[in-house]
Amino acid sequence: METGSRLSDRIADSILSMIVVEKRFLPGDKLPNENILSQELNVSRTTLREAIRILVTEGILEIQRGKGTFVREDFKSANPEGLSALSSAKVKAKDLYEMRLIFEPEAAYYAALRATDEEIQRILTLGAEIEKRIRQKEDRTQVEQAFHKSIARATHNEFMNQLMPVIYEGINKGVTLSRIHDEAVQATLVDHKILMDFLKARNGEGARNAMRIHILHAMEQLPME
Numbered sequence: 547m548e549t550g551s552r553l554s555d556r557i558a559d560s561i562l563s564m565i566v567v568e569k570r571f572l573p574g575d576k577l578p579n580e581n582i583l584s585q586e587l588n589v590s591r592t593t594l595r596e597a598i599r600i601l602v603t604e605g606i607l608e609i610q611r612g613k614g615t616f617v618r619e620d621f622k623s624a625n626p627e628g629l630s631a632l633s634s635a636k637v638k639a640k641d642l643y644e645m646r647l648i649f650e651p652e653a654a655y656y657a658a659l660r661a662t663d664e665e666i667q668r669i670l671t672l673g674a675e676i677e678k679r680i681r682q683k684e685d686r687t688q689v690e691q692a693f694h695k696s697i698a699r700a701t702h703n704e705f706m707n708q709l710m711p712v713i714y715e716g717i718n719k720g721v722t723l724s725r726i727h728d729e730a731v732q733a734t735l736v737d738h739k740i741l742m743d744f745l746k747a748r749n750g751e752g753a754r755n756a757m758r759i760h761i762l763h764a765m766e767q768l769p770m771e
Contacts, residue, residue: 561587658752
C-alpha cells in the first residue's frame with residue numbers, strides 16, 4: 547500500500563511532468579484550482595497540497611495569496627533546495643561526476659528492482675523526451691533532472707532523494723559542457739536507451755552497469771577540470 551508521503555512524492559512528479567514534459571504549464575502560468583487538479587490526478591486535496599508544497603520547496607511552484615498556485619517565472623534558473631552552497635562555490639565537474647559515479651549506478655540497481663510499473667513508465671517517458679530534445683537541439687536540463695530524480699525516487703529510499711541536489715549540479719554542468727561536444731550527446735542517446743531497456747526488464751545488474759558506463763562515457767568525452 548502506498549504511504550501518504552510516497553503518494554505525495556508521486557503526485558509532485560506527475561505535476562512536474564505536466565510542466566516539463568507535456569508543457570501544459572509554462573513559467574508564470576497558473577495551475578488549475580484544487581478541485582479540478584485533485585480530480586484529474588485522482589487524489590485528495592490534502593495529498594495535492596502536500597505535493598504542491600514539495601514543488602514549492604524545490605523552487606518550481608509558488609503560491610500567491612488570493613490568486614492561486616503558479617509555475618515560478620524563474621523556474622528554468624531556480625536551483626533545487628540545498629544547492630546554494632554548491633552554486634556559490636567553484637565546483638569541479640570531475641568531482642561532481644565522481645560523486646555521480648558512486649551514487650547513481652546503485653540507484654539504478656535498486657530502481658530496477660523496486661520501482662512500480664507507473665514509476666518505470668515515468669522514467670521511460672522522460673527518457674523519450676530527452677531524446678526528442680537532443681534531436682531538436684533544445685535545452686534538456688530540466689528533463690534530465692526529472693529523469694534522474696525519477697530513478698532515485700523509484701529506489702524507495704529517502705536518503706537517496708536527499709542527495710539529488712548534488713546530482714542536479716552535476717547534470718547541469720554535464721549538459722552545459724556537452725553543448726559543444728556532439729560525441730558526448732550521441733553517447734547519451736545510446737546510453738540512455740540501454741539503461742531504460744534494463745530498467746524496463748527489471749534487470750538490476752544491467753541497469754547498474756549501464757548507468758556506470760553512461761557516467762564514465764561523460765567523464766571521458768567532456769572536459770573535466
